[in-house]
Amino acid sequence: MPTIQFQLNGAAIAVDTDPDQTLLDVLRGRLGMTGAHFGCGAGECGACHVMVGDRAMASCDMPMWSVANKDVVTVEGLGTAERPHPLQRAFISEQAMQCGYCVSGILISAAALLKRNPSPTEAEVRTALDRNLCRCGSHNRMVRAVLRAAAEMATP
Amino acid sequence: MTSPAPKLPVSLEANPRLSSWVRFTDDGRVAISPGKVEIGQGIVTALAQIAADELDVDTAKVEMIRASTATSPNEGVTSGSLSIQQSGRALRHVCAEVRQRFLVAASERLGVDTSLLDVDDGVISGPGNVRTSYWELAGDVSLDHDASTVVLAKTVAWRAVAGHSVQRVDIPDKLFARPRFIHDSPLPGLLHGRVLRPDVSGARLTALDETAARTIPGLVAIARDGGFAGVVADSEAAAEAALNLLRKGATWSAGEPLPDGNDLAGFLKSQPVETTVIDTRSAVSTQKAARVLRRQYIRPYIAHASIAPSCAMARWDGDRVHVWTHSQGVYLLRADLAIVLKLPAENIVVEHMEGAGCYGHNAADDVALDAVLLAKAAGGRPVRVQWSRHDEMFHAPFGAAMAIEIEADLDEDHEIIGWRHAIWSNGHAARPGRAAQPALLAASEIAAPYPRMISTNPPAGNGGGGDRNSIPLYELPAWTITSHRLLTMPVRTSALRTLGAQGNVFAIESLLDEIAALRGEDPIAFRLRHLRDERAKDVLRTAAQRARWKPERRSGVGHGVGFARYKNTGAYCAAIAEIEGTDDIRVKRLTLAVDVGEAINPDGVVNQIEGGAIQATSWVLKERVRFDRSRITSTSWTDYPILTFSEVPAVDVEIIQRPEIEPVGAGEAAHGPVTAAIANAVYDCLGVRVRDLPITRDKIIAAMELAS
Numbered sequence: 001m002p003t004i005q006f007q008l009n010g011a012a013i014a015v016d017t018d019p020d021q022t023l024l025d026v027l028r029g030r031l032g033m034t035g036a037h038f039g040c041g042a043g044e045c046g047a048c049h050v051m052v053g054d055r056a057m058a059s060c061d062m063p064m065w066s067v068a069n070k071d072v073v074t075v076e077g078l079g080t081a082e083r084p085h086p087l088q089r090a091f092i093s094e095q096a097m098q099c100g101y102c103v104s105g106i107l108i109s110a111a112a113l114l115k116r117n118p119s120p121t122e123a124e125v126r127t128a129l130d131r132n133l134c135r136c137g138s139h140n141r142m143v144r145a146v147l148r149a150a151a152e153m154a155t156p
Numbered sequence: 157m158t159s160p161a162p163k164l165p166v167s168l169e170a171n172p173r174l175s176s177w178v179r180f181t182d183d184g185r186v187a188i189s190p191g192k193v194e195i196g197q198g199i200v201t202a203l204a205q206i207a208a209d210e211l212d213v214d215t216a217k218v219e220m221i222r223a224s225t226a227t228s229p230n231e232g233v234t235s236g237s238l239s240i241q242q243s244g245r246a247l248r249h250v251c252a253e254v255r256q257r258f259l260v261a262a263s264e265r266l267g268v269d270t271s272l273l274d275v276d277d278g279v280i281s282g283p284g285n286v287r288t289s290y291w292e293l294a295g296d297v298s299l300d301h302d303a304s305t306v307v308l309a310k311t312v313a314w315r316a317v318a319g320h321s322v323q324r325v326d327i328p329d330k331l332f333a334r335p336r337f338i339h340d341s342p343l344p345g346l347l348h349g350r351v352l353r354p355d356v357s358g359a360r361l362t363a364l365d366e367t368a369a370r371t372i373p374g375l376v377a378i379a380r381d382g383g384f385a386g387v388v389a390d391s392e393a394a395a396e397a398a399l400n401l402l403r404k405g406a407t408w409s410a411g412e413p414l415p416d417g418n419d420l421a422g423f424l425k426s427q428p429v430e431t432t433v434i435d436t437r438s439a440v441s442t443q444k445a446a447r448v449l450r451r452q453y454i455r456p457y458i459a460h461a462s463i464a465p466s467c468a469m470a471r472w473d474g475d476r477v478h479v480w481t482h483s484q485g486v487y488l489l490r491a492d493l494a495i496v497l498k499l500p501a502e503n504i505v506v507e508h509m510e511g512a513g514c515y516g517h518n519a520a521d522d523v524a525l526d527a528v529l530l531a532k533a534a535g536g537r538p539v540r541v542q543w544s545r546h547d548e549m550f551h552a553p554f555g556a557a558m559a560i561e562i563e564a565d566l567d568e569d570h571e572i573i574g575w576r577h578a579i580w581s582n583g584h585a586a587r588p589g590r591a592a593q594p595a596l597l598a599a600s601e602i603a604a605p606y607p608r609m610i611s612t613n614p615p616a617g618n619g620g621g622g623d624r625n626s627i628p629l630y631e632l633p634a635w636t637i638t639s640h641r642l643l644t645m646p647v648r649t650s651a652l653r654t655l656g657a658q659g660n661v662f663a664i665e666s667l668l669d670e671i672a673a674l675r676g677e678d679p680i681a682f683r684l685r686h687l688r689d690e691r692a693k694d695v696l697r698t699a700a701q702r703a704r705w706k707p708e709r710r711s712g713v714g715h716g717v718g719f720a721r722y723k724n725t726g727a728y729c730a731a732i733a734e735i736e737g738t739d740d741i742r743v744k745r746l747t748l749a750v751d752v753g754e755a756i757n758p759d760g761v762v763n764q765i766e767g768g769a770i771q772a773t774s775w776v777l778k779e780r781v782r783f784d785r786s787r788i789t790s791t792s793w794t795d796y797p798i799l800t801f802s803e804v805p806a807v808d809v810e811i812i813q814r815p816e817i818e819p820v821g822a823g824e825a826a827h828g829p830v831t832a833a834i835a836n837a838v839y840d841c842l843g844v845r846v847r848d849l850p851i852t853r854d855k856i857i858a859a860m861e862l863a864s
Contacts (some may be wrong), residue, residue, distance in 0.1 A: 034340035037332030040545040044793040099196025100330030101512035129801040137770030141803040
């Protein structure tokens with residue numbers, strides 16, 4: 001089985017894998033990283049989003065061969081309870097979820113947006129999150145949380 | 157402060173033992189063990205608040221125990237917006253009594269009268285700086301007593317935690333990717349299972365060639381029990397690969413035809429039914445109607461469409477099995493598993509773990525039986541089964557389609573003098589654990605199959621099913637409400653958030669709006685004139701004020717109102733919708749006022765109302781389960797679209813806080829009123845009544861053609 005090397009949450013990693021296996025399978029099944037969630041398996045719901053470079057992408061239909069030498073960030077790489085990412089802090093402040101299953105993918109989409117556009121408008125936040133589905137109806141809280149995080153990150 | 161109460165709260169009557177609810181742990185915490193479960197609605201936090209308040213401990217010291225048939229009180233199912241009413245009242249009662257028992261013990265130890273003792277974060281102190289604590293006394297105070305009927309709970313003025321917004325206890329785990337969902341929970345030696353299901357409705361597996369599937373590396377077992385078949389493998393990828401090959405070797409029976417999805421009313425009204433008169437009211441004077449309005453409203457089948465596919469884990473040990481599930485009712489699921497497995501219930505432990513929001517009875521219970529059956533082939537190792545998106549949108553139960561016909565008798569002034577409301581619908585509940593036969597999908601597939609359960613309706617005392625909210629809350633002089641429950645069920649249905657209330661409120665509130673318009677009367681004034689209940693009037697007035705009713709007419713913009721008291725016994729909610737109707741309908745803003753009595757966690761209530769309002773908007777504008785004559789076709793997010801971030805309206809919620817009134821749930825209050833408010837706003841904007849959900853461009857065109 002070929003070895004595929006890439007950067008995962010800032011650290012170099014090499015995985016022996018079938019190159020057609022999906023990144024989500026490798027993350028959850030091989031590496032025990034369960035932050036990215038399976039939702040549909042077809043890249044339609046965003047629950048499995050990871051950041052590749054500065055783009056949020058579905059990992060459920062992303063073959064491992066396409067990940068080689070890329071820089072991948074999952075929700076585990078965003079922050080921890082001790083050192084939270086501003087987005088994670090803002091999601092707590094806004095109590096921005098109900099069930100929370102979609103949240104890790106939404107955090108990644110938002111983080112990718114803020115990387116490309118540190119001070120987005122509300123409409124830009126909504127557009128950036130349009131590939132993430134939320135069934136509980138927590139959308140507006142999440143949008144407020146992303147705007148709050150952006151404001152906080154802009155403050156020196 | 158104490159007054160005798162003749163009856164215990166309902167959950168406490170069923171589980172009176174104090175120790176089954178509350179325990180002081182060796183590490184200085186309070187373990188609270190409710191029978192209700194977290195489904196993303198924030199219930200665990202609200203219950204922790206109630207317990208913290210009555211015990212006088214910090215909420216941070218409260219540890220909420222997940223429901224399990226091994227340890228928890230049996231509170232039936234977490235549904236119907238009843239958890240605050242049932243679990244909350246029980247815990248308030250229990251915790252107050254536990255506090256009192258500890259005060260008595262502290263009084264003995266400290267030599268101070270109980271009336272002089274204070275409790276602060278679990279430390280009990282009295283004059284002269286004497287002190288002890290719940291934990292010091294835990295060895296002396298037995299909680300193995302049944303609750304007494306004496307009410308000791310604090311009065312409103314003494315509550316410090318309940319009634320205030322607190323942060324949800326489950327949110328940090330979900331933000332920092334700490335495993336909390338059943339989907340993410342590792343068990344040692346975990347194997348992965350997948351079940352083979354037909355893609356033709358009602359088809360049964362008749363033959364299976366396993367040869368190809370057996371070549372997959374990592375395959376552990378292929379399980380087969382009559383028409384039930386599945387694979388167990390050492391990874392999800394291997395299980396998926398084996399399932400794909402197994403599917404190629406499967407032969408299926410022809411299946412059963414589905415109805416015409418484009419003529420739901422025709423189908424619903426042509427089936428054998430069980431007819432129940434829900435309520436009648438006779439007029440004092442029998443005035444002859446000057447005019448009769450006869451209207452038909454349709455709600456389609458709606459999918460729960462949880463973001464997570466259903467998942468469960470099971471592990472056998474001899475003739476005992478442990479099941480991990482996101483079911484809404486661990487005891488009810490266990491009862492059905494016991495029937496299928498022909499085992500005593502004591503041999504089965506069913507333990508709850510969180511799943512994604514379910515919004516009612518989805519496949520959570522089905523997948524638990526799948527896991528139990530596949531784990532039989534796993535030699536004592538645990539097996540985790542996860543459904544595919546396709547199976548979730550095909551084989552899980554749906555919210556039942558409804559055809560609702562209302563005839564309103566009007567006098568010369570277009571005042572209502574008679575009202576006949578009839579519902580044709582499948583039953584709205586086929587949950588497990590309530591009948592002699594199991595409701596679980598695989599139970600109808602195994603070699604000795606059980607018949608597929610035809611869904612029924614909960615009794616009126618529990619809010620009814622298809623008839624939920626069909627009795628108007630308005631003072632009308634006469635009415636007859638009739639429910640026709642289908643006795644056939646080609647499309648599987650069970651409980652979806654609000655059961656029949658969304659459809660009935662849509663119908664009632666649409667027709668009232670139409671009659672107000674006929675009279676040239678403001679629709680809110682018309683409603684207020686027909687309401688006697690002051691709390692009902694208050695939510696309408698509050699919503700109206702907040703939305704500056706009625707905004708000036710602008711071209712391409714419409715406003716509409718909807719109101720209901722959920723189940724006629726629960727939360728009051730009024731909604732005002734502002735829509736734009738230039739091309740497609742866009743809901744711009746929803747303004748809601750809600751009264752749940754005492755709001756334990758006000759931000760939690762707002763969150764539920766916002767979520768309900770947005771979900772209802774999605775149902776109204778987009779959602780409809782689609783099928784041809786042989787299969788469900790809306791099995792992906794492309795074919796079953798839901799509202800996206802860019803389409804979500806602004807939602808503004810005001811809570812009318814009534815701390816002196818017993819709390820009720822908030823999770824289902826918004827759907828009916830929001831549905832009606834949007835439909836009425838469409839009329840306000842475009843001048844047509846769309847009575848057939850969802851309100852899409854096609855339906856608007858059809859309504860315009862009908863009107864012209």
